[in-house]
Amino acid sequence: MEKVALVGYKQTKHTFESPVARERIIYELVKSLYKDMGITKDDIDTFILASNDFTDGRTISEVFTVPRIGAYMKDETKVEADGLNAALYAYMRILSGLYNTALVIGFSMSGSEFRVPLTQAYTMDPAYERPRALINYYSAAALQAGAYMKKYRFTEEDLAALTVKNLENANNNPYSARKEPDASVDKVLGSKLLYTPIRQAHVSAYADGACAVVLSSKKMARKFTDKPVWIDGVGHLMDTYYIGDRDLLKMDSLAGAAKKAYKMAGIKNPRKEIDLAELHTNFASEEPVFTEAMGLFKPGSAKDVVKNGESRIGGSIPVNPSGGPLGANPVNATGLIRLAEASAQLRKEAGKNQIKGAKTAVVHAQDGPGAQSNTVFVIRR
Amino acid sequence: MKRNVAIISVGYNGRFVSKRPDVNIPELIQPAVTNALGKTRLKPEDIDAYVVGNMHTFEGVNQPHLWASEHFNGNMKPVMRIATGGTTGASVYQAAYYHVASGLYDVVMAIGWEKQDEGDSQVGLMGILLPEAFSLFHFGPDTSTDRGIAGLGGGGSTGGAAFQAMSYLAKANAGIEHIDRVAAMMRSNAAKNPYAHLQQPGCTEADIAKTPIISYPLRFGHTCPTSCGAIAMILVSEEKAKKFGLTDRIAWIKGLGSGTSDATTGNLIEGQITDPAEQQICKIVAKKVYSMAGIKDPKKDIQMAEVYSGFSHQDLMWPERLGLVEEGASPKMLDKGAFAIDGEIPINPSGGVTSTNAIGASAMVRVGEAALQVMGLAEGGHQVQRKIENVVAHGWGGLFQFVTVTVLGKTPVKS
Amino acid sequence: MTQETRTIESTWDLTAYQFKIEADALNLFIKGTKDKKILGRKCHQCGTVYVPGPTYCRKCLIDIDQVVEVSQEGVLDAFTVNLADVRGIPVENPFITCTVKLDGSDSFLMGTLEGWTEWHSVREGMRVKVVWKDTTSGALADLSHFQLI
Numbered sequence: 001m002e003k004v005a006l007v008g009y010k011q012t013k014h015t016f017e018s019p020v021a022r023e024r025i026i027y028e029l030v031k032s033l034y035k036d037m038g039i040t041k042d043d044i045d046t047f048i049l050a051s052n053d054f055t056d057g058r059t060i061s062e063v064f065t066v067p068r069i070g071a072y073m074k075d076e077t078k079v080e081a082d083g084l085n086a087a088l089y090a091y092m093r094i095l096s097g098l099y100n101t102a103l104v105i106g107f108s109m110s111g112s113e114f115r116v117p118l119t120q121a122y123t124m125d126p127a128y129e130r131p132r133a134l135i136n137y138y139s140a141a142a143l144q145a146g147a148y149m150k151k152y153r154f155t156e157e158d159l160a161a162l163t164v165k166n167l168e169n170a171n172n173n174p175y176s177a178r179k180e181p182d183a184s185v186d187k188v189l190g191s192k193l194l195y196t197p198i199r200q201a202h203v204s205a206y207a208d209g210a211c212a213v214v215l216s217s218k219k220m221a222r223k224f225t226d227k228p229v230w231i232d233g234v235g236h237l238m239d240t241y242y243i244g245d246r247d248l249l250k251m252d253s254l255a256g257a258a259k260k261a262y263k264m265a266g267i268k269n270p271r272k273e274i275d276l277a278e279l280h281t282n283f284a285s286e287e288p289v290f291t292e293a294m295g296l297f298k299p300g301s302a303k304d305v306v307k308n309g310e311s312r313i314g315g316s317i318p319v320n321p322s323g324g325p326l327g328a329n330p331v332n333a334t335g336l337i338r339l340a341e342a343s344a345q346l347r348k349e350a351g352k353n354q355i356k357g358a359k360t361a362v363v364h365a366q367d368g369p370g371a372q373s374n375t376v377f378v379i380r381r
Numbered sequence: 382m383k384r385n386v387a388i389i390s391v392g393y394n395g396r397f398v399s400k401r402p403d404v405n406i407p408e409l410i411q412p413a414v415t416n417a418l419g420k421t422r423l424k425p426e427d428i429d430a431y432v433v434g435n436m437h438t439f440e441g442v443n444q445p446h447l448w449a450s451e452h453f454n455g456n457m458k459p460v461m462r463i464a465t466g467g468t469t470g471a472s473v474y475q476a477a478y479y480h481v482a483s484g485l486y487d488v489v490m491a492i493g494w495e496k497q498d499e500g501d502s503q504v505g506l507m508g509i510l511l512p513e514a515f516s517l518f519h520f521g522p523d524t525s526t527d528r529g530i531a532g533l534g535g536g537g538s539t540g541g542a543a544f545q546a547m548s549y550l551a552k553a554n555a556g557i558e559h560i561d562r563v564a565a566m567m568r569s570n571a572a573k574n575p576y577a578h579l580q581q582p583g584c585t586e587a588d589i590a591k592t593p594i595i596s597y598p599l600r601f602g603h604t605c606p607t608s609c610g611a612i613a614m615i616l617v618s619e620e621k622a623k624k625f626g627l628t629d630r631i632a633w634i635k636g637l638g639s640g641t642s643d644a645t646t647g648n649l650i651e652g653q654i655t656d657p658a659e660q661q662i663c664k665i666v667a668k669k670v671y672s673m674a675g676i677k678d679p680k681k682d683i684q685m686a687e688v689y690s691g692f693s694h695q696d697l698m699w700p701e702r703l704g705l706v707e708e709g710a711s712p713k714m715l716d717k718g719a720f721a722i723d724g725e726i727p728i729n730p731s732g733g734v735t736s737t738n739a740i741g742a743s744a745m746v747r748v749g750e751a752a753l754q755v756m757g758l759a760e761g762g763h764q765v766q767r768k769i770e771n772v773v774a775h776g777w778g779g780l781f782q783f784v785t786v787t788v789l790g791k792t793p794v795k796s
Numbered sequence: 797m798t799q800e801t802r803t804i805e806s807t808w809d810l811t812a813y814q815f816k817i818e819a820d821a822l823n824l825f826i827k828g829t830k831d832k833k834i835l836g837r838k839c840h841q842c843g844t845v846y847v848p849g850p851t852y853c854r855k856c857l858i859d860i861d862q863v864v865e866v867s868q869e870g871v872l873d874a875f876t877v878n879l880a881d882v883r884g885i886p887v888e889n890p891f892i893t894c895t896v897k898l899d900g901s902d903s904f905l906m907g908t909l910e911g912w913t914e915w916h917s918v919r920e921g922m923r924v925k926v927v928w929k930d931t932t933s934g935a936l937a938d939l940s941h942f943q944l945i
Binding site: 052053054058059060062063064066067071072073074075076077078079080081085088089091092093095096097098119120122123124125126127234235236237238239240241252253256367368369372373 | 383384405434436437438439441442443444445447448449450451455456457458459460461462463464465466472475476479480482483484485638639640641642643644661662665666673778779780782783
């Protein structure tokens with residue numbers, strides 16, 4: 001099979017309220033990415049946007065954004081899910097042999113223009129779940145967190161320590177929206193309780209921002225960069241809709257997607273072969289469940305992982321060394337940012353959060369209540 | 382090494398109608414899926430992946446595929462959601478093509494639907510421009526009469542379509558009677574399609590001309606209905622087609638492409654520079670697709686078309702922009718019967734979008750109908766009897782700016 | 797099998813959003829209308845003149861800031877005769893909305909068209925001019941309509 005590389009990436013400095021409109025955000029981002037790479041829009045064969053009409057508050061939300069990325073009179077389409085899925089589609093288009101290069105962009109104004117829980121509520125089935133209003137993305141995560149903590153004696157303190165690990169990473173990431181230099185276990189434990197055991201401090205930082213990447217076929221990759229990052233494995237799966245029908249701790253769709261990506265990438269033992277993970281966690285409490293479903297840590301081991309600092313920078317598998325979505329979660333861009341951050345690590349461009357000798361990374365994006373749908377990439381330098 | 386991909390099955394949920402109070406969104410989709418599977422020997426577990434889409438702001442459920450997953454057998458399967466306005470169905474199908482063409486999957490189902498009785502289409506449509514339109518109030522528009530607002534928004538109640546229609550008529554030296562005539566042909570074609578929404582057997586130009594004018598030259602009879610309906614298609618790789626023993630009655634995807642210009646109508650705040658009747662982007666995409674399909678002269682090599690026309694004048698405009706007839710020749714071709722089901726280049730034997738419009742399905746219905754024609758399986762008397770080698774299917778959407786084009790044929794392109 | 801259904805009321809609340817819209821193009825436009833001028837921006841690379849004029853060129857994807865004044869006369873590009881309202885009820889006084897390409901501009905500007913008695917005689921390609929309100933205040937409403945010459 002033909003190989004596909006990530007040859008360029010860029011994200012905005014995410015904020016809770018952008019001073020400029022979304023059109024300007026993506027225009028500036030894409031232009032500076034082209035400039036960094038020394039290319040023009042004419043080097044791009046196909047443009048793929050990731051956005052959602054509900055999070056944009058507009059029907060056919062791309063009508064005014066396509067010209068801002070250079071797609072005027074060009075080949076363009078839109079994936080209505082997280083940007084990592086748009087990258088997956090771009091990857092497919094290049095694999096088909098019909099395209100050599102693709103620009104992928106995800107963006108949202110989830111910090112200032114709308115309330116994320118409202119657009120999430122619109123995904124609930126209107127006849128049963130929506131009017132009952134018992135299940136939402138927060139309560140689904142709380143059910144999962146509660147089940148995990150009870151089963152594996154993972155305490156509130158442990159969860160707070162894991163949250164602080166991410167916030168510290170976010171503090172060192174120049175692109176984070178959320179900066180809490182005084183983050184501490186006590187401070188997390190003192191934050192407002194939303195749905196037990198989920199506290200405000202555990203919730204990701206919904207922000208205004210965008211991320212763009214350029215993918216290329218193998219034969220063109222060296223033209224763009226001497227540091228290509230290869231997409232060696234992909235997997236995506238959707239689980240059943242109703243939370244009660246799922247095993248919230250096993251997370252079959254995530255486990256299955258990861259397994260598929262590992263198989264494609266020839267990874268037999270992810271615990272040994274993966275150097276870092278960038279995960280799309282909407283809540284800090286998702287991290288232990290996700291990493292275990294993906295085979296990065298032993299089931300139920302989160303207490304030890306946190307205690308021994310195994311998921312910290314310098315640990316056996318650093319998880320979200322960028323700070324992850326706890327630092328910035330611009331909906332639709334978040335999974336794509338994971339790809340950009342992991343690529344930065346592999347290219348030794350991650351600044352203060354750089355992991356030494358990272359060669360293989362796993363990247364993840366989710367969608368739906370309780371991470372119903374999951375997408376996994378394995379990338380290598 | 383390019384991989385050949387074929388459409389092996391097309392399924393509808395049933396006849397498209399304006400109201401389906403008896404089902405919800407997942408239940409609307411399910412019969413189309415079952416129907417597509419039923420026409421093959423495939424079982425749900427044989428489908429490797431799904432690509433789905435609709436215009437969810439029209440229905441008030443965000444990403445309804447999450448909710449509907451069980452109803453299309455999507456549990457523990459790869460599912461991708463695509464939505465691009467009017468072109469949604471075709472964009473979904475094109476993504477399904479790339480799922481197979483990439484080599485990642487062999488058997489993929491594409492599903493497009495809309496349940497427009499479930500939501501408020503006017504709110505959905507307003508949602509396209511509302512933020513931009515609201516912003517105008519910061520710059521002192523004339524609100525003393527509705528004319529001031531109409532002048533800003535352009536085109537009155539049919540939006541920019543009336544401008545486009547007028548512009549087209551001037552370019553093609555045609556009159557409103559040509560729009561009436563093509564509209565009548567579509568409604569009577571629809572009567573031969575058991576899945577079509579507005580079926581009017583023997584509909585005449587005079588019947589259409591009786592309907593009131595909204596914005597000259599567009600009448601009520603020139604506009605599309607709001608429909609509920611779903612379509613599912615199964616796409617397979619060449620190897621799988623052989624393995625399934627399928628060589629006949631399948632449609633090969635020979636060429637495909639999509640493209641965008643800017644918003645060519647309603648671009649209220651940053652200057653509109655693209656002529657909506659010129660449709661340069663359609664010409665650009667068609668050229669690329671024909672070259673991929675090995676088509677040298679579309680006028681000779683393509684025998685039939687399914688085009689996406691939200692308004693009847695477009696049934697004349699698109700054949701020209703797609704290069705199926707000379708620029709400006711459509712009215713004459715229509716008059717001499719060339720666009721009829723038994724004509725030399727039939728346009729929309731299905732009745733087209735002006736007869737049936739379930740938005741997220743519509744552009745895929747064009748591809749599905751093209752596939753059925755290639756397979757020789759179009760039901761109810763709308764099968765073209767002349768020998769068909771290649772068919773072009775077209776999609777259109779956004780604010781007059783998105784275009785999708787596909788060429789399907791009886792034999793695959795040799796790579 | 798019975799097919800009983802229930803209808804549930806629900807809305808997509810567009811007022812729940814706080815939209816940010818770029819204002820540069822319209823700010824320049826209404827600055828011009830105050831002095832009875834039509835202002836836009838020209839791309840220094842491809843020469844495209846946008847009215848209203850955003851601060852970037854969508855053909856070249858570059859920043860542009862060359863303010864230009866375009867002619868107040870131009871060509872009727874397309875028009876439609878508004879004979880009925882949204883519900884299809886005929887309006888008492890039909891009116892024409894149109895797009896106009898002013899000389900020196902690449903944009904199609906929208907507005908209403910006056911200066912005709914019989915709408916059947918209006919043709920695309922006719923020359924038109926801008927008609928201003930008597931007093932202008934720097935608002936979109938300053939441009940009253942287009943008039944056939």
